[in-house]
Amino acid sequence: MVRISRVASVAACVLVAGLLSACGGVAGTAVPGELDVRKLEVGTYPVDAHEYDQNSSGKxxxxxxxxxxxxxxxxxxxxxxxxxxxxxxxxxxxxxxxxxxxxxxxxxxxxxxxxxxxxxxxxxxxxxxxxxxxxxxxxxxxxxxxxxxxxxxxxxxxxxxxxxxxxxxxxxxxxxxxxxxxxxxxxxxxxxxxxxxxxxxxxxxxxxxxxxxxxxxxxxxxxxxxxxxxxxxxxNFRATPVNQFDSLKVDPDGLLARVAVADRKGHTPDDDSFAIYGPNHGIHSADDESVTQKLLQDTGADKVAIVDASSVTRVRDFDAARKLVDGLIDTAGDKFDPITAPTDVPGAKCLQLNSRGDLEKDYKYRCYVPYKRYVGVVTSDKEPDVRQKVAAQYALLANSL
The missing domain is CATH 3.40.1000.70 (PknH-like extracellular domain)
Known part of the structure; x- marks a missing residue:
């Protein structure tokens, strides 16, 4: 019997306290009553609205x-x-x-x-x-x-x-x-x-x-x-007819395109690093399935998009997004400690791996970014990088909606 390897069901990221590194600004248009994301420091991360090729390419x-x-x-x-x-x-x-x-x-x-x-x-x-x-x-x-x-x-x-x-x-x-x-x-x-x-x-x-x-x-x-x-x-599962497999879209709801990544080129469907899943996927790998199942049900989570070590989860509404962030932090376990998130990214909350953690299994930093009915999660082993990712994830979600 082979043990199933865990993959990042809700890829996560952490951020340490301090100011965001000074890098390039963000393109886009400010929405009345919202943060002007053009002022966020996102480094070289692309944050303009994007769409991946929908062709399954035989996958x-x-x-x-x-x-x-x-x-x-x-x-x-x-x-x-x-x-x-x-x-x-x-x-x-x-x-x-x-x-x-x-x-x-x-x-x-x-x-x-x-x-x-x-x-x-x-x-x-x-x-x-x-x-x-x-x-x-x-x-x-x-x-x-x-x-x-x-x-x-x-x-x-x-x-x-x-x-x-x-x-x-x-x-x-x-x-x-x-x-x-x-x-x-x-x-x-x-x-x-x-x-x-x-x-x-x-x-x-x-x-x-x-x-x-x-x-x-x-x-x-x-x-x-x-x-x-x-x-x-x-x-209860609606199976796709075999003769329609190649017509399946890679990113039908545009969720993959809302995940902040350093490079948008070269991505093709991959079950670990370029994937769309329903809510069960997060439950299958949870340390406590009952808690995670309730959290996903209570927040109306219906899809998660994973690109490399980051993700975006879609939930019922903004209140549900904030609840999901708090719930994910609560279930992160004692190997993470809460740390201060960037104050210019609304609602961001962050964790840092402590001495109980294992850098071979988890990134050092993990941060959660809510925006409307979405929760972005980004990870990194480097503080300046993760700070840029937090800003980029928020800006990308704002520019994509």
Whole structure:
């Protein structure tokens, strides 16, 4: 089982106290009653209204995989105890999908014309420090959604994936589910985990469940409760027809273009560094999924755009934007300390990584910038740079709306 790597669901940035560095001014027109953003010091960051190329350039399956983040139910919705998000990832091809399947499954994916997928994982305990697996006494669910061309292909794939898994060891045994008789479930007696495949519409749900003890009845119960949460999530998801993948737009709402970056050139869809996601994406990687889920629901967050290490999240209104900023700061944990934000950027709030943090995992500075119904988040390891980013993010949002 490969642990899902975390990506920046809501990319963040911090800013230390002091004046903004003196750099170039900002183009644009002041709006009555608002800050004249032309006076902000943004360095060389471009802040004029922008639009990225909307052509998918053959990456329609990746764009659909990003959309599928909202088709995979967060683990906390499976069971309230599974609040520790272990991350999520898009599975754009068979090679990536095999990180979550038996290696002998590749012919199945090839023959049934696997298209794209999305995987998420959660547990009732955090991974031990420095480890990439849950502790042995944890309950953990890895939920993988695999997309195939049609319902018939998905049904065949589910059966054949099960056959491939069973063939890995002669000790594997099937466990029939009375609640989901079409699901394929198997385990190895004496081993406290279970695997399952269940076809629903043009998707195959692939599950891997770990429990503290090896009990087939208990393991099957966890498969059933996961399917009870996951199947309705598929029904509520509007899948893009395969023949329309290449017509998917890269930035349909112009959110990526509102993320402040040093260079706008060379960006193509990438699930880590140039991506649009729905709200579930932020929940999948949260240290406390229940808290993050409530925060996103309460603020009406519906989309997040990620470019490099910065992001813009769209929420219900300006009050919700301020609430989201406060909530993100509250959930940042004890490895960050609050610091003074630039006073000429309205509503900006900032954090700095302290000695409990790890510079290999987080940027030194993190700052949140609300503007109308948007929250920009920028990061940097350098104080002058992050200050310019804060100003640039505010100016770009103002010039884009």
């Amino acid at each position: 329609g399956s990746l764009l659909e995989g990003m959309r599928m983040a909202d088709a995979v139910v967060p683990s906390v919705q499976i069971d309230s105890s599974l609040k520790f998000g272990r991350g999520s990832t898009v599975l754009t091809d068979a090679t990536e999908a095999l990180d979550f399947l038996a290696k002998v499954s590749k012919p199945v994916l090839d023959n049934r014309k696997y298209i794209t997928g999305f995987a998420a994982s959660g547990a009732d305990k955090p991974d031990p420090a420095g480890e990439t697996r849950p502790p042995s006494d944890a309950t953990a669910v890895t939920n993988v959604l695999l997309r195939f061309p049609d319902e018939a292909s998905a049904k065949l794939a589910a059966r054949e994936l099960e056959d491939a898994d069973l063939s890995v060891s002669p000790d594997n045994r099937k466990i029939p589910s009375t609640k989901y008789p079409d699901a394929y479930v198997h385990w190895r007696p004496g081993v406290p985990n279970v695997g399952a495949f269940h076809a629903h519409k043009e998707f195959v749900i692939s599950l891997f469940v770990q429990r503290p003890r090896a009990d087939s009845t208990d393991l099957l119960n966890w498969v059933d409760r996961t399917l009870a949460a996951q199947v309705p999530a598929i029904d």
